[in-house]
């Protein structure tokens with residue numbers, strides 16, 4: 001479904017991604033871990049089409065389409081969803097109105113008619129329950145005055161509503177209390193199916209106890225330096241990243 | 255891919271959609287401002303002597319006045335001698351019904367979305383259409399007459415209801431008020447007149463649509479609305495003009511009088527030609543609008559959506575004379591390209607227990623410069639007067655400007671005056687967030703702007719709120735990737 005080949009990208013003249021290779025198939029759950037500043041959010045941004053990043057080399061294919069050729073909104077409409085590490089606040093725009101617009105834009109792209117108000121509300125209710133999202137947040141302005149945790153949960157609620165093919169969750173677990181973490185993870189697990197794929201970016205092995213990944217990748221200095229299974233996350237939890245960095249330096253000095 | 259510079263460039267490059275001209279035979283007076291032209295206008299309109307004298311007094315006052323210097327923009331050079339002060343579509347004969355109006359004119363208004371044919375007209379809205387200097391048609395007159403509502407062109411009111419005109423003309427905006435009001439008093443051409451009798455709730459929206467068409471003319475209309483005791487009226491004003499390279503002056507005067515328990519809602523959707531992206535051409539919209547709540551417990555509410563004009567310079571005001579009277583000002587002013595707006599309101603609390611509410615929403619894009627200027631004054635008699643002011647600015651891009659000049663003068667200790675102000679910016683990250691949810695940048699801007707202006711648009715009658723919303727998204731269009 002998603003193929004990233006030798007992806008290089010820079011921001012403000014600074015090289016951030018230095019040759020990422022990654023293959024994600026339908027139904028897979030990939031976790032990306034790595035020290036602060038290693039380029040995890042940057043990778044997510046490049047995939048979503050943020051325009052301050054310049055791709056200098058490499059390719060990204062999504063369901064047979066050259067993703068890098070598409071505008072950010074078309075990537076979203078094709079089914080790429082990014083749950084932001086820092087969701088923005090948009091005063092004056094109600095959460096509900098925003099979601100309706102988004103959903104109908106995506107539907108229009110697929111040649112589907114706009115959802116009728118009744119159907120939309122039904123869907124909203126259903127998904128709200130699925131991810132246990134408070135209904136009093138629905139009519140508030142988009143993320144305005146939401147607590148950190150509420151913002152993260154709103155991202156998951158949107159994910160449930162928009163039903164993408166590929167969901168990238170950038171540190172959605174940070175800032176969640178223990179109960180919220182469980183609720184969000186169980187929401188994600190319910191959304192998992194054979195057609196959908198996930199990339200979860202996280203610093204904490206704890207999340208991966210709830211959401212069991214098929215693969216764990218370590219991103220360091222703009223490159224994936226190690227790939228393993230969920231045991232790798234446990235090992236990182238115990239040993240940190242230094243041993244990996246050393247391994248890498250040894251390799252490079254050979 | 256889109257970046258915000260492109261969005262802003264596109265906003266700047268969006269064409270004005272009402273820029274066409276109408277080819278029609280016109281009577282146009284030669285350019286020049288002098289007593290002769292004033293006498294000519296007055297004679298053309300068959301005015302009584304007292305009105306000519308009033309005009310001449312206005313002219314005398316004008317000659318002694320200077321252009322103000324306090325505004326937050328550079329005053330353009332105005333050559334008032336180069337302007338023609340009278341332009342009217344040539345009438346073949348006296349018009350008895352709409353069928354006799356020049357089809358070309360009807361077509362023009364149709365094109366603007368203002369059908370003057372009563373069958374096609376919006377139900378519940380009566381329209382007075384003003385083309386250059388004169389009113390060409392008023393719809394639903396008969397129906398209104400049954401209730402005693404007078405809605406006609408100003409010229410007609412002078413002929414048919416001189417006692418009302420004489421009593422109220424200049425009673426709110428005297429001919430000495432300011433240089434543009436003085437000029438208007440001298441040369442005003444036409445406009446609308448409304449009188450709502452005691453106890454009548456006007457059954458439909460009254461609306462005037464102004465169209466400047468002729469070249470080198472100014473438009474100087476005068477509107478006078480009187481709501482007698484216990485009456486209610488909602489009045490709307492819309493306007494457009496062709497695209498021309500030279501600037502044209504629009505110096506109107508609007509006077510509102512609300513008697514005891516009466517309520518006047520006055521809404522404006524201003525869409526004069528704003529000039530091109532380099533600031534060439536466009537209307538100078540220098541208008542004096544003021545209402546007086548003369549009677550106790552009366553109410554005047556101004557709502558304005560200002561998207562057009564090269565320069566918008568006006569402060570729709572309310573004098574709260576009657577005890578417990580109420581004044582409101584709701585405003586959205588949008589500037590882009592090189593447009594300038596210096597607008598706001600003045601509320602004078604004179605009577606006891608008077609209340610006012612000011613909600614101003616400025617939007618600046620491109621190189622636009624938007625100023626809110628407002629005065630809230632409370633006189634010594636105005637015990638327990640209350641004011642609430644909310645003044646917000648929204649910036650799109652880095653090259654626009656926004657300024658706030660609130661003035662408060664209180665001479666009564668019991669007054670409560672609240673002022674809140676915010677400035678926000680449509681950020682690239684907000685646009686990107688919406689993009690990432692499948693919403694293109696153009697829609698994203700519209701979504702944010704609509705949310706921002708909601709409180710003001712809610713004040714407009716339904717159909718016009720929808721119109722205004724569309725107008726705002728067209729005005730700010732340009733997020734096309």
Ligand SMILES: Nc1ncnc2c1ncn2[C@@H]1O[C@H](COP(=O)(O)OP(=O)(O)OP(=O)(O)O)[C@@H](O)[C@H]1O
Pocket residue numbers: 011012014016034035036037038039040041042043052085
């Ligand atoms: N606009 C920018 N200008 C300059 N440097 C940037 C910009 N955006 C990101 N960077 C740099 O790119 C590097 C990677 O940042 P990124 O946000 O991708 O890290 P991350 O792996 O997500 O880290 P964290 O775990 O802290 O979220 C950092 O060094 C960051 O400072």
Ligand SMILES: [Mg+2]
Pocket residue numbers: 040041042085170171
């Ligand atoms: Mg990050």
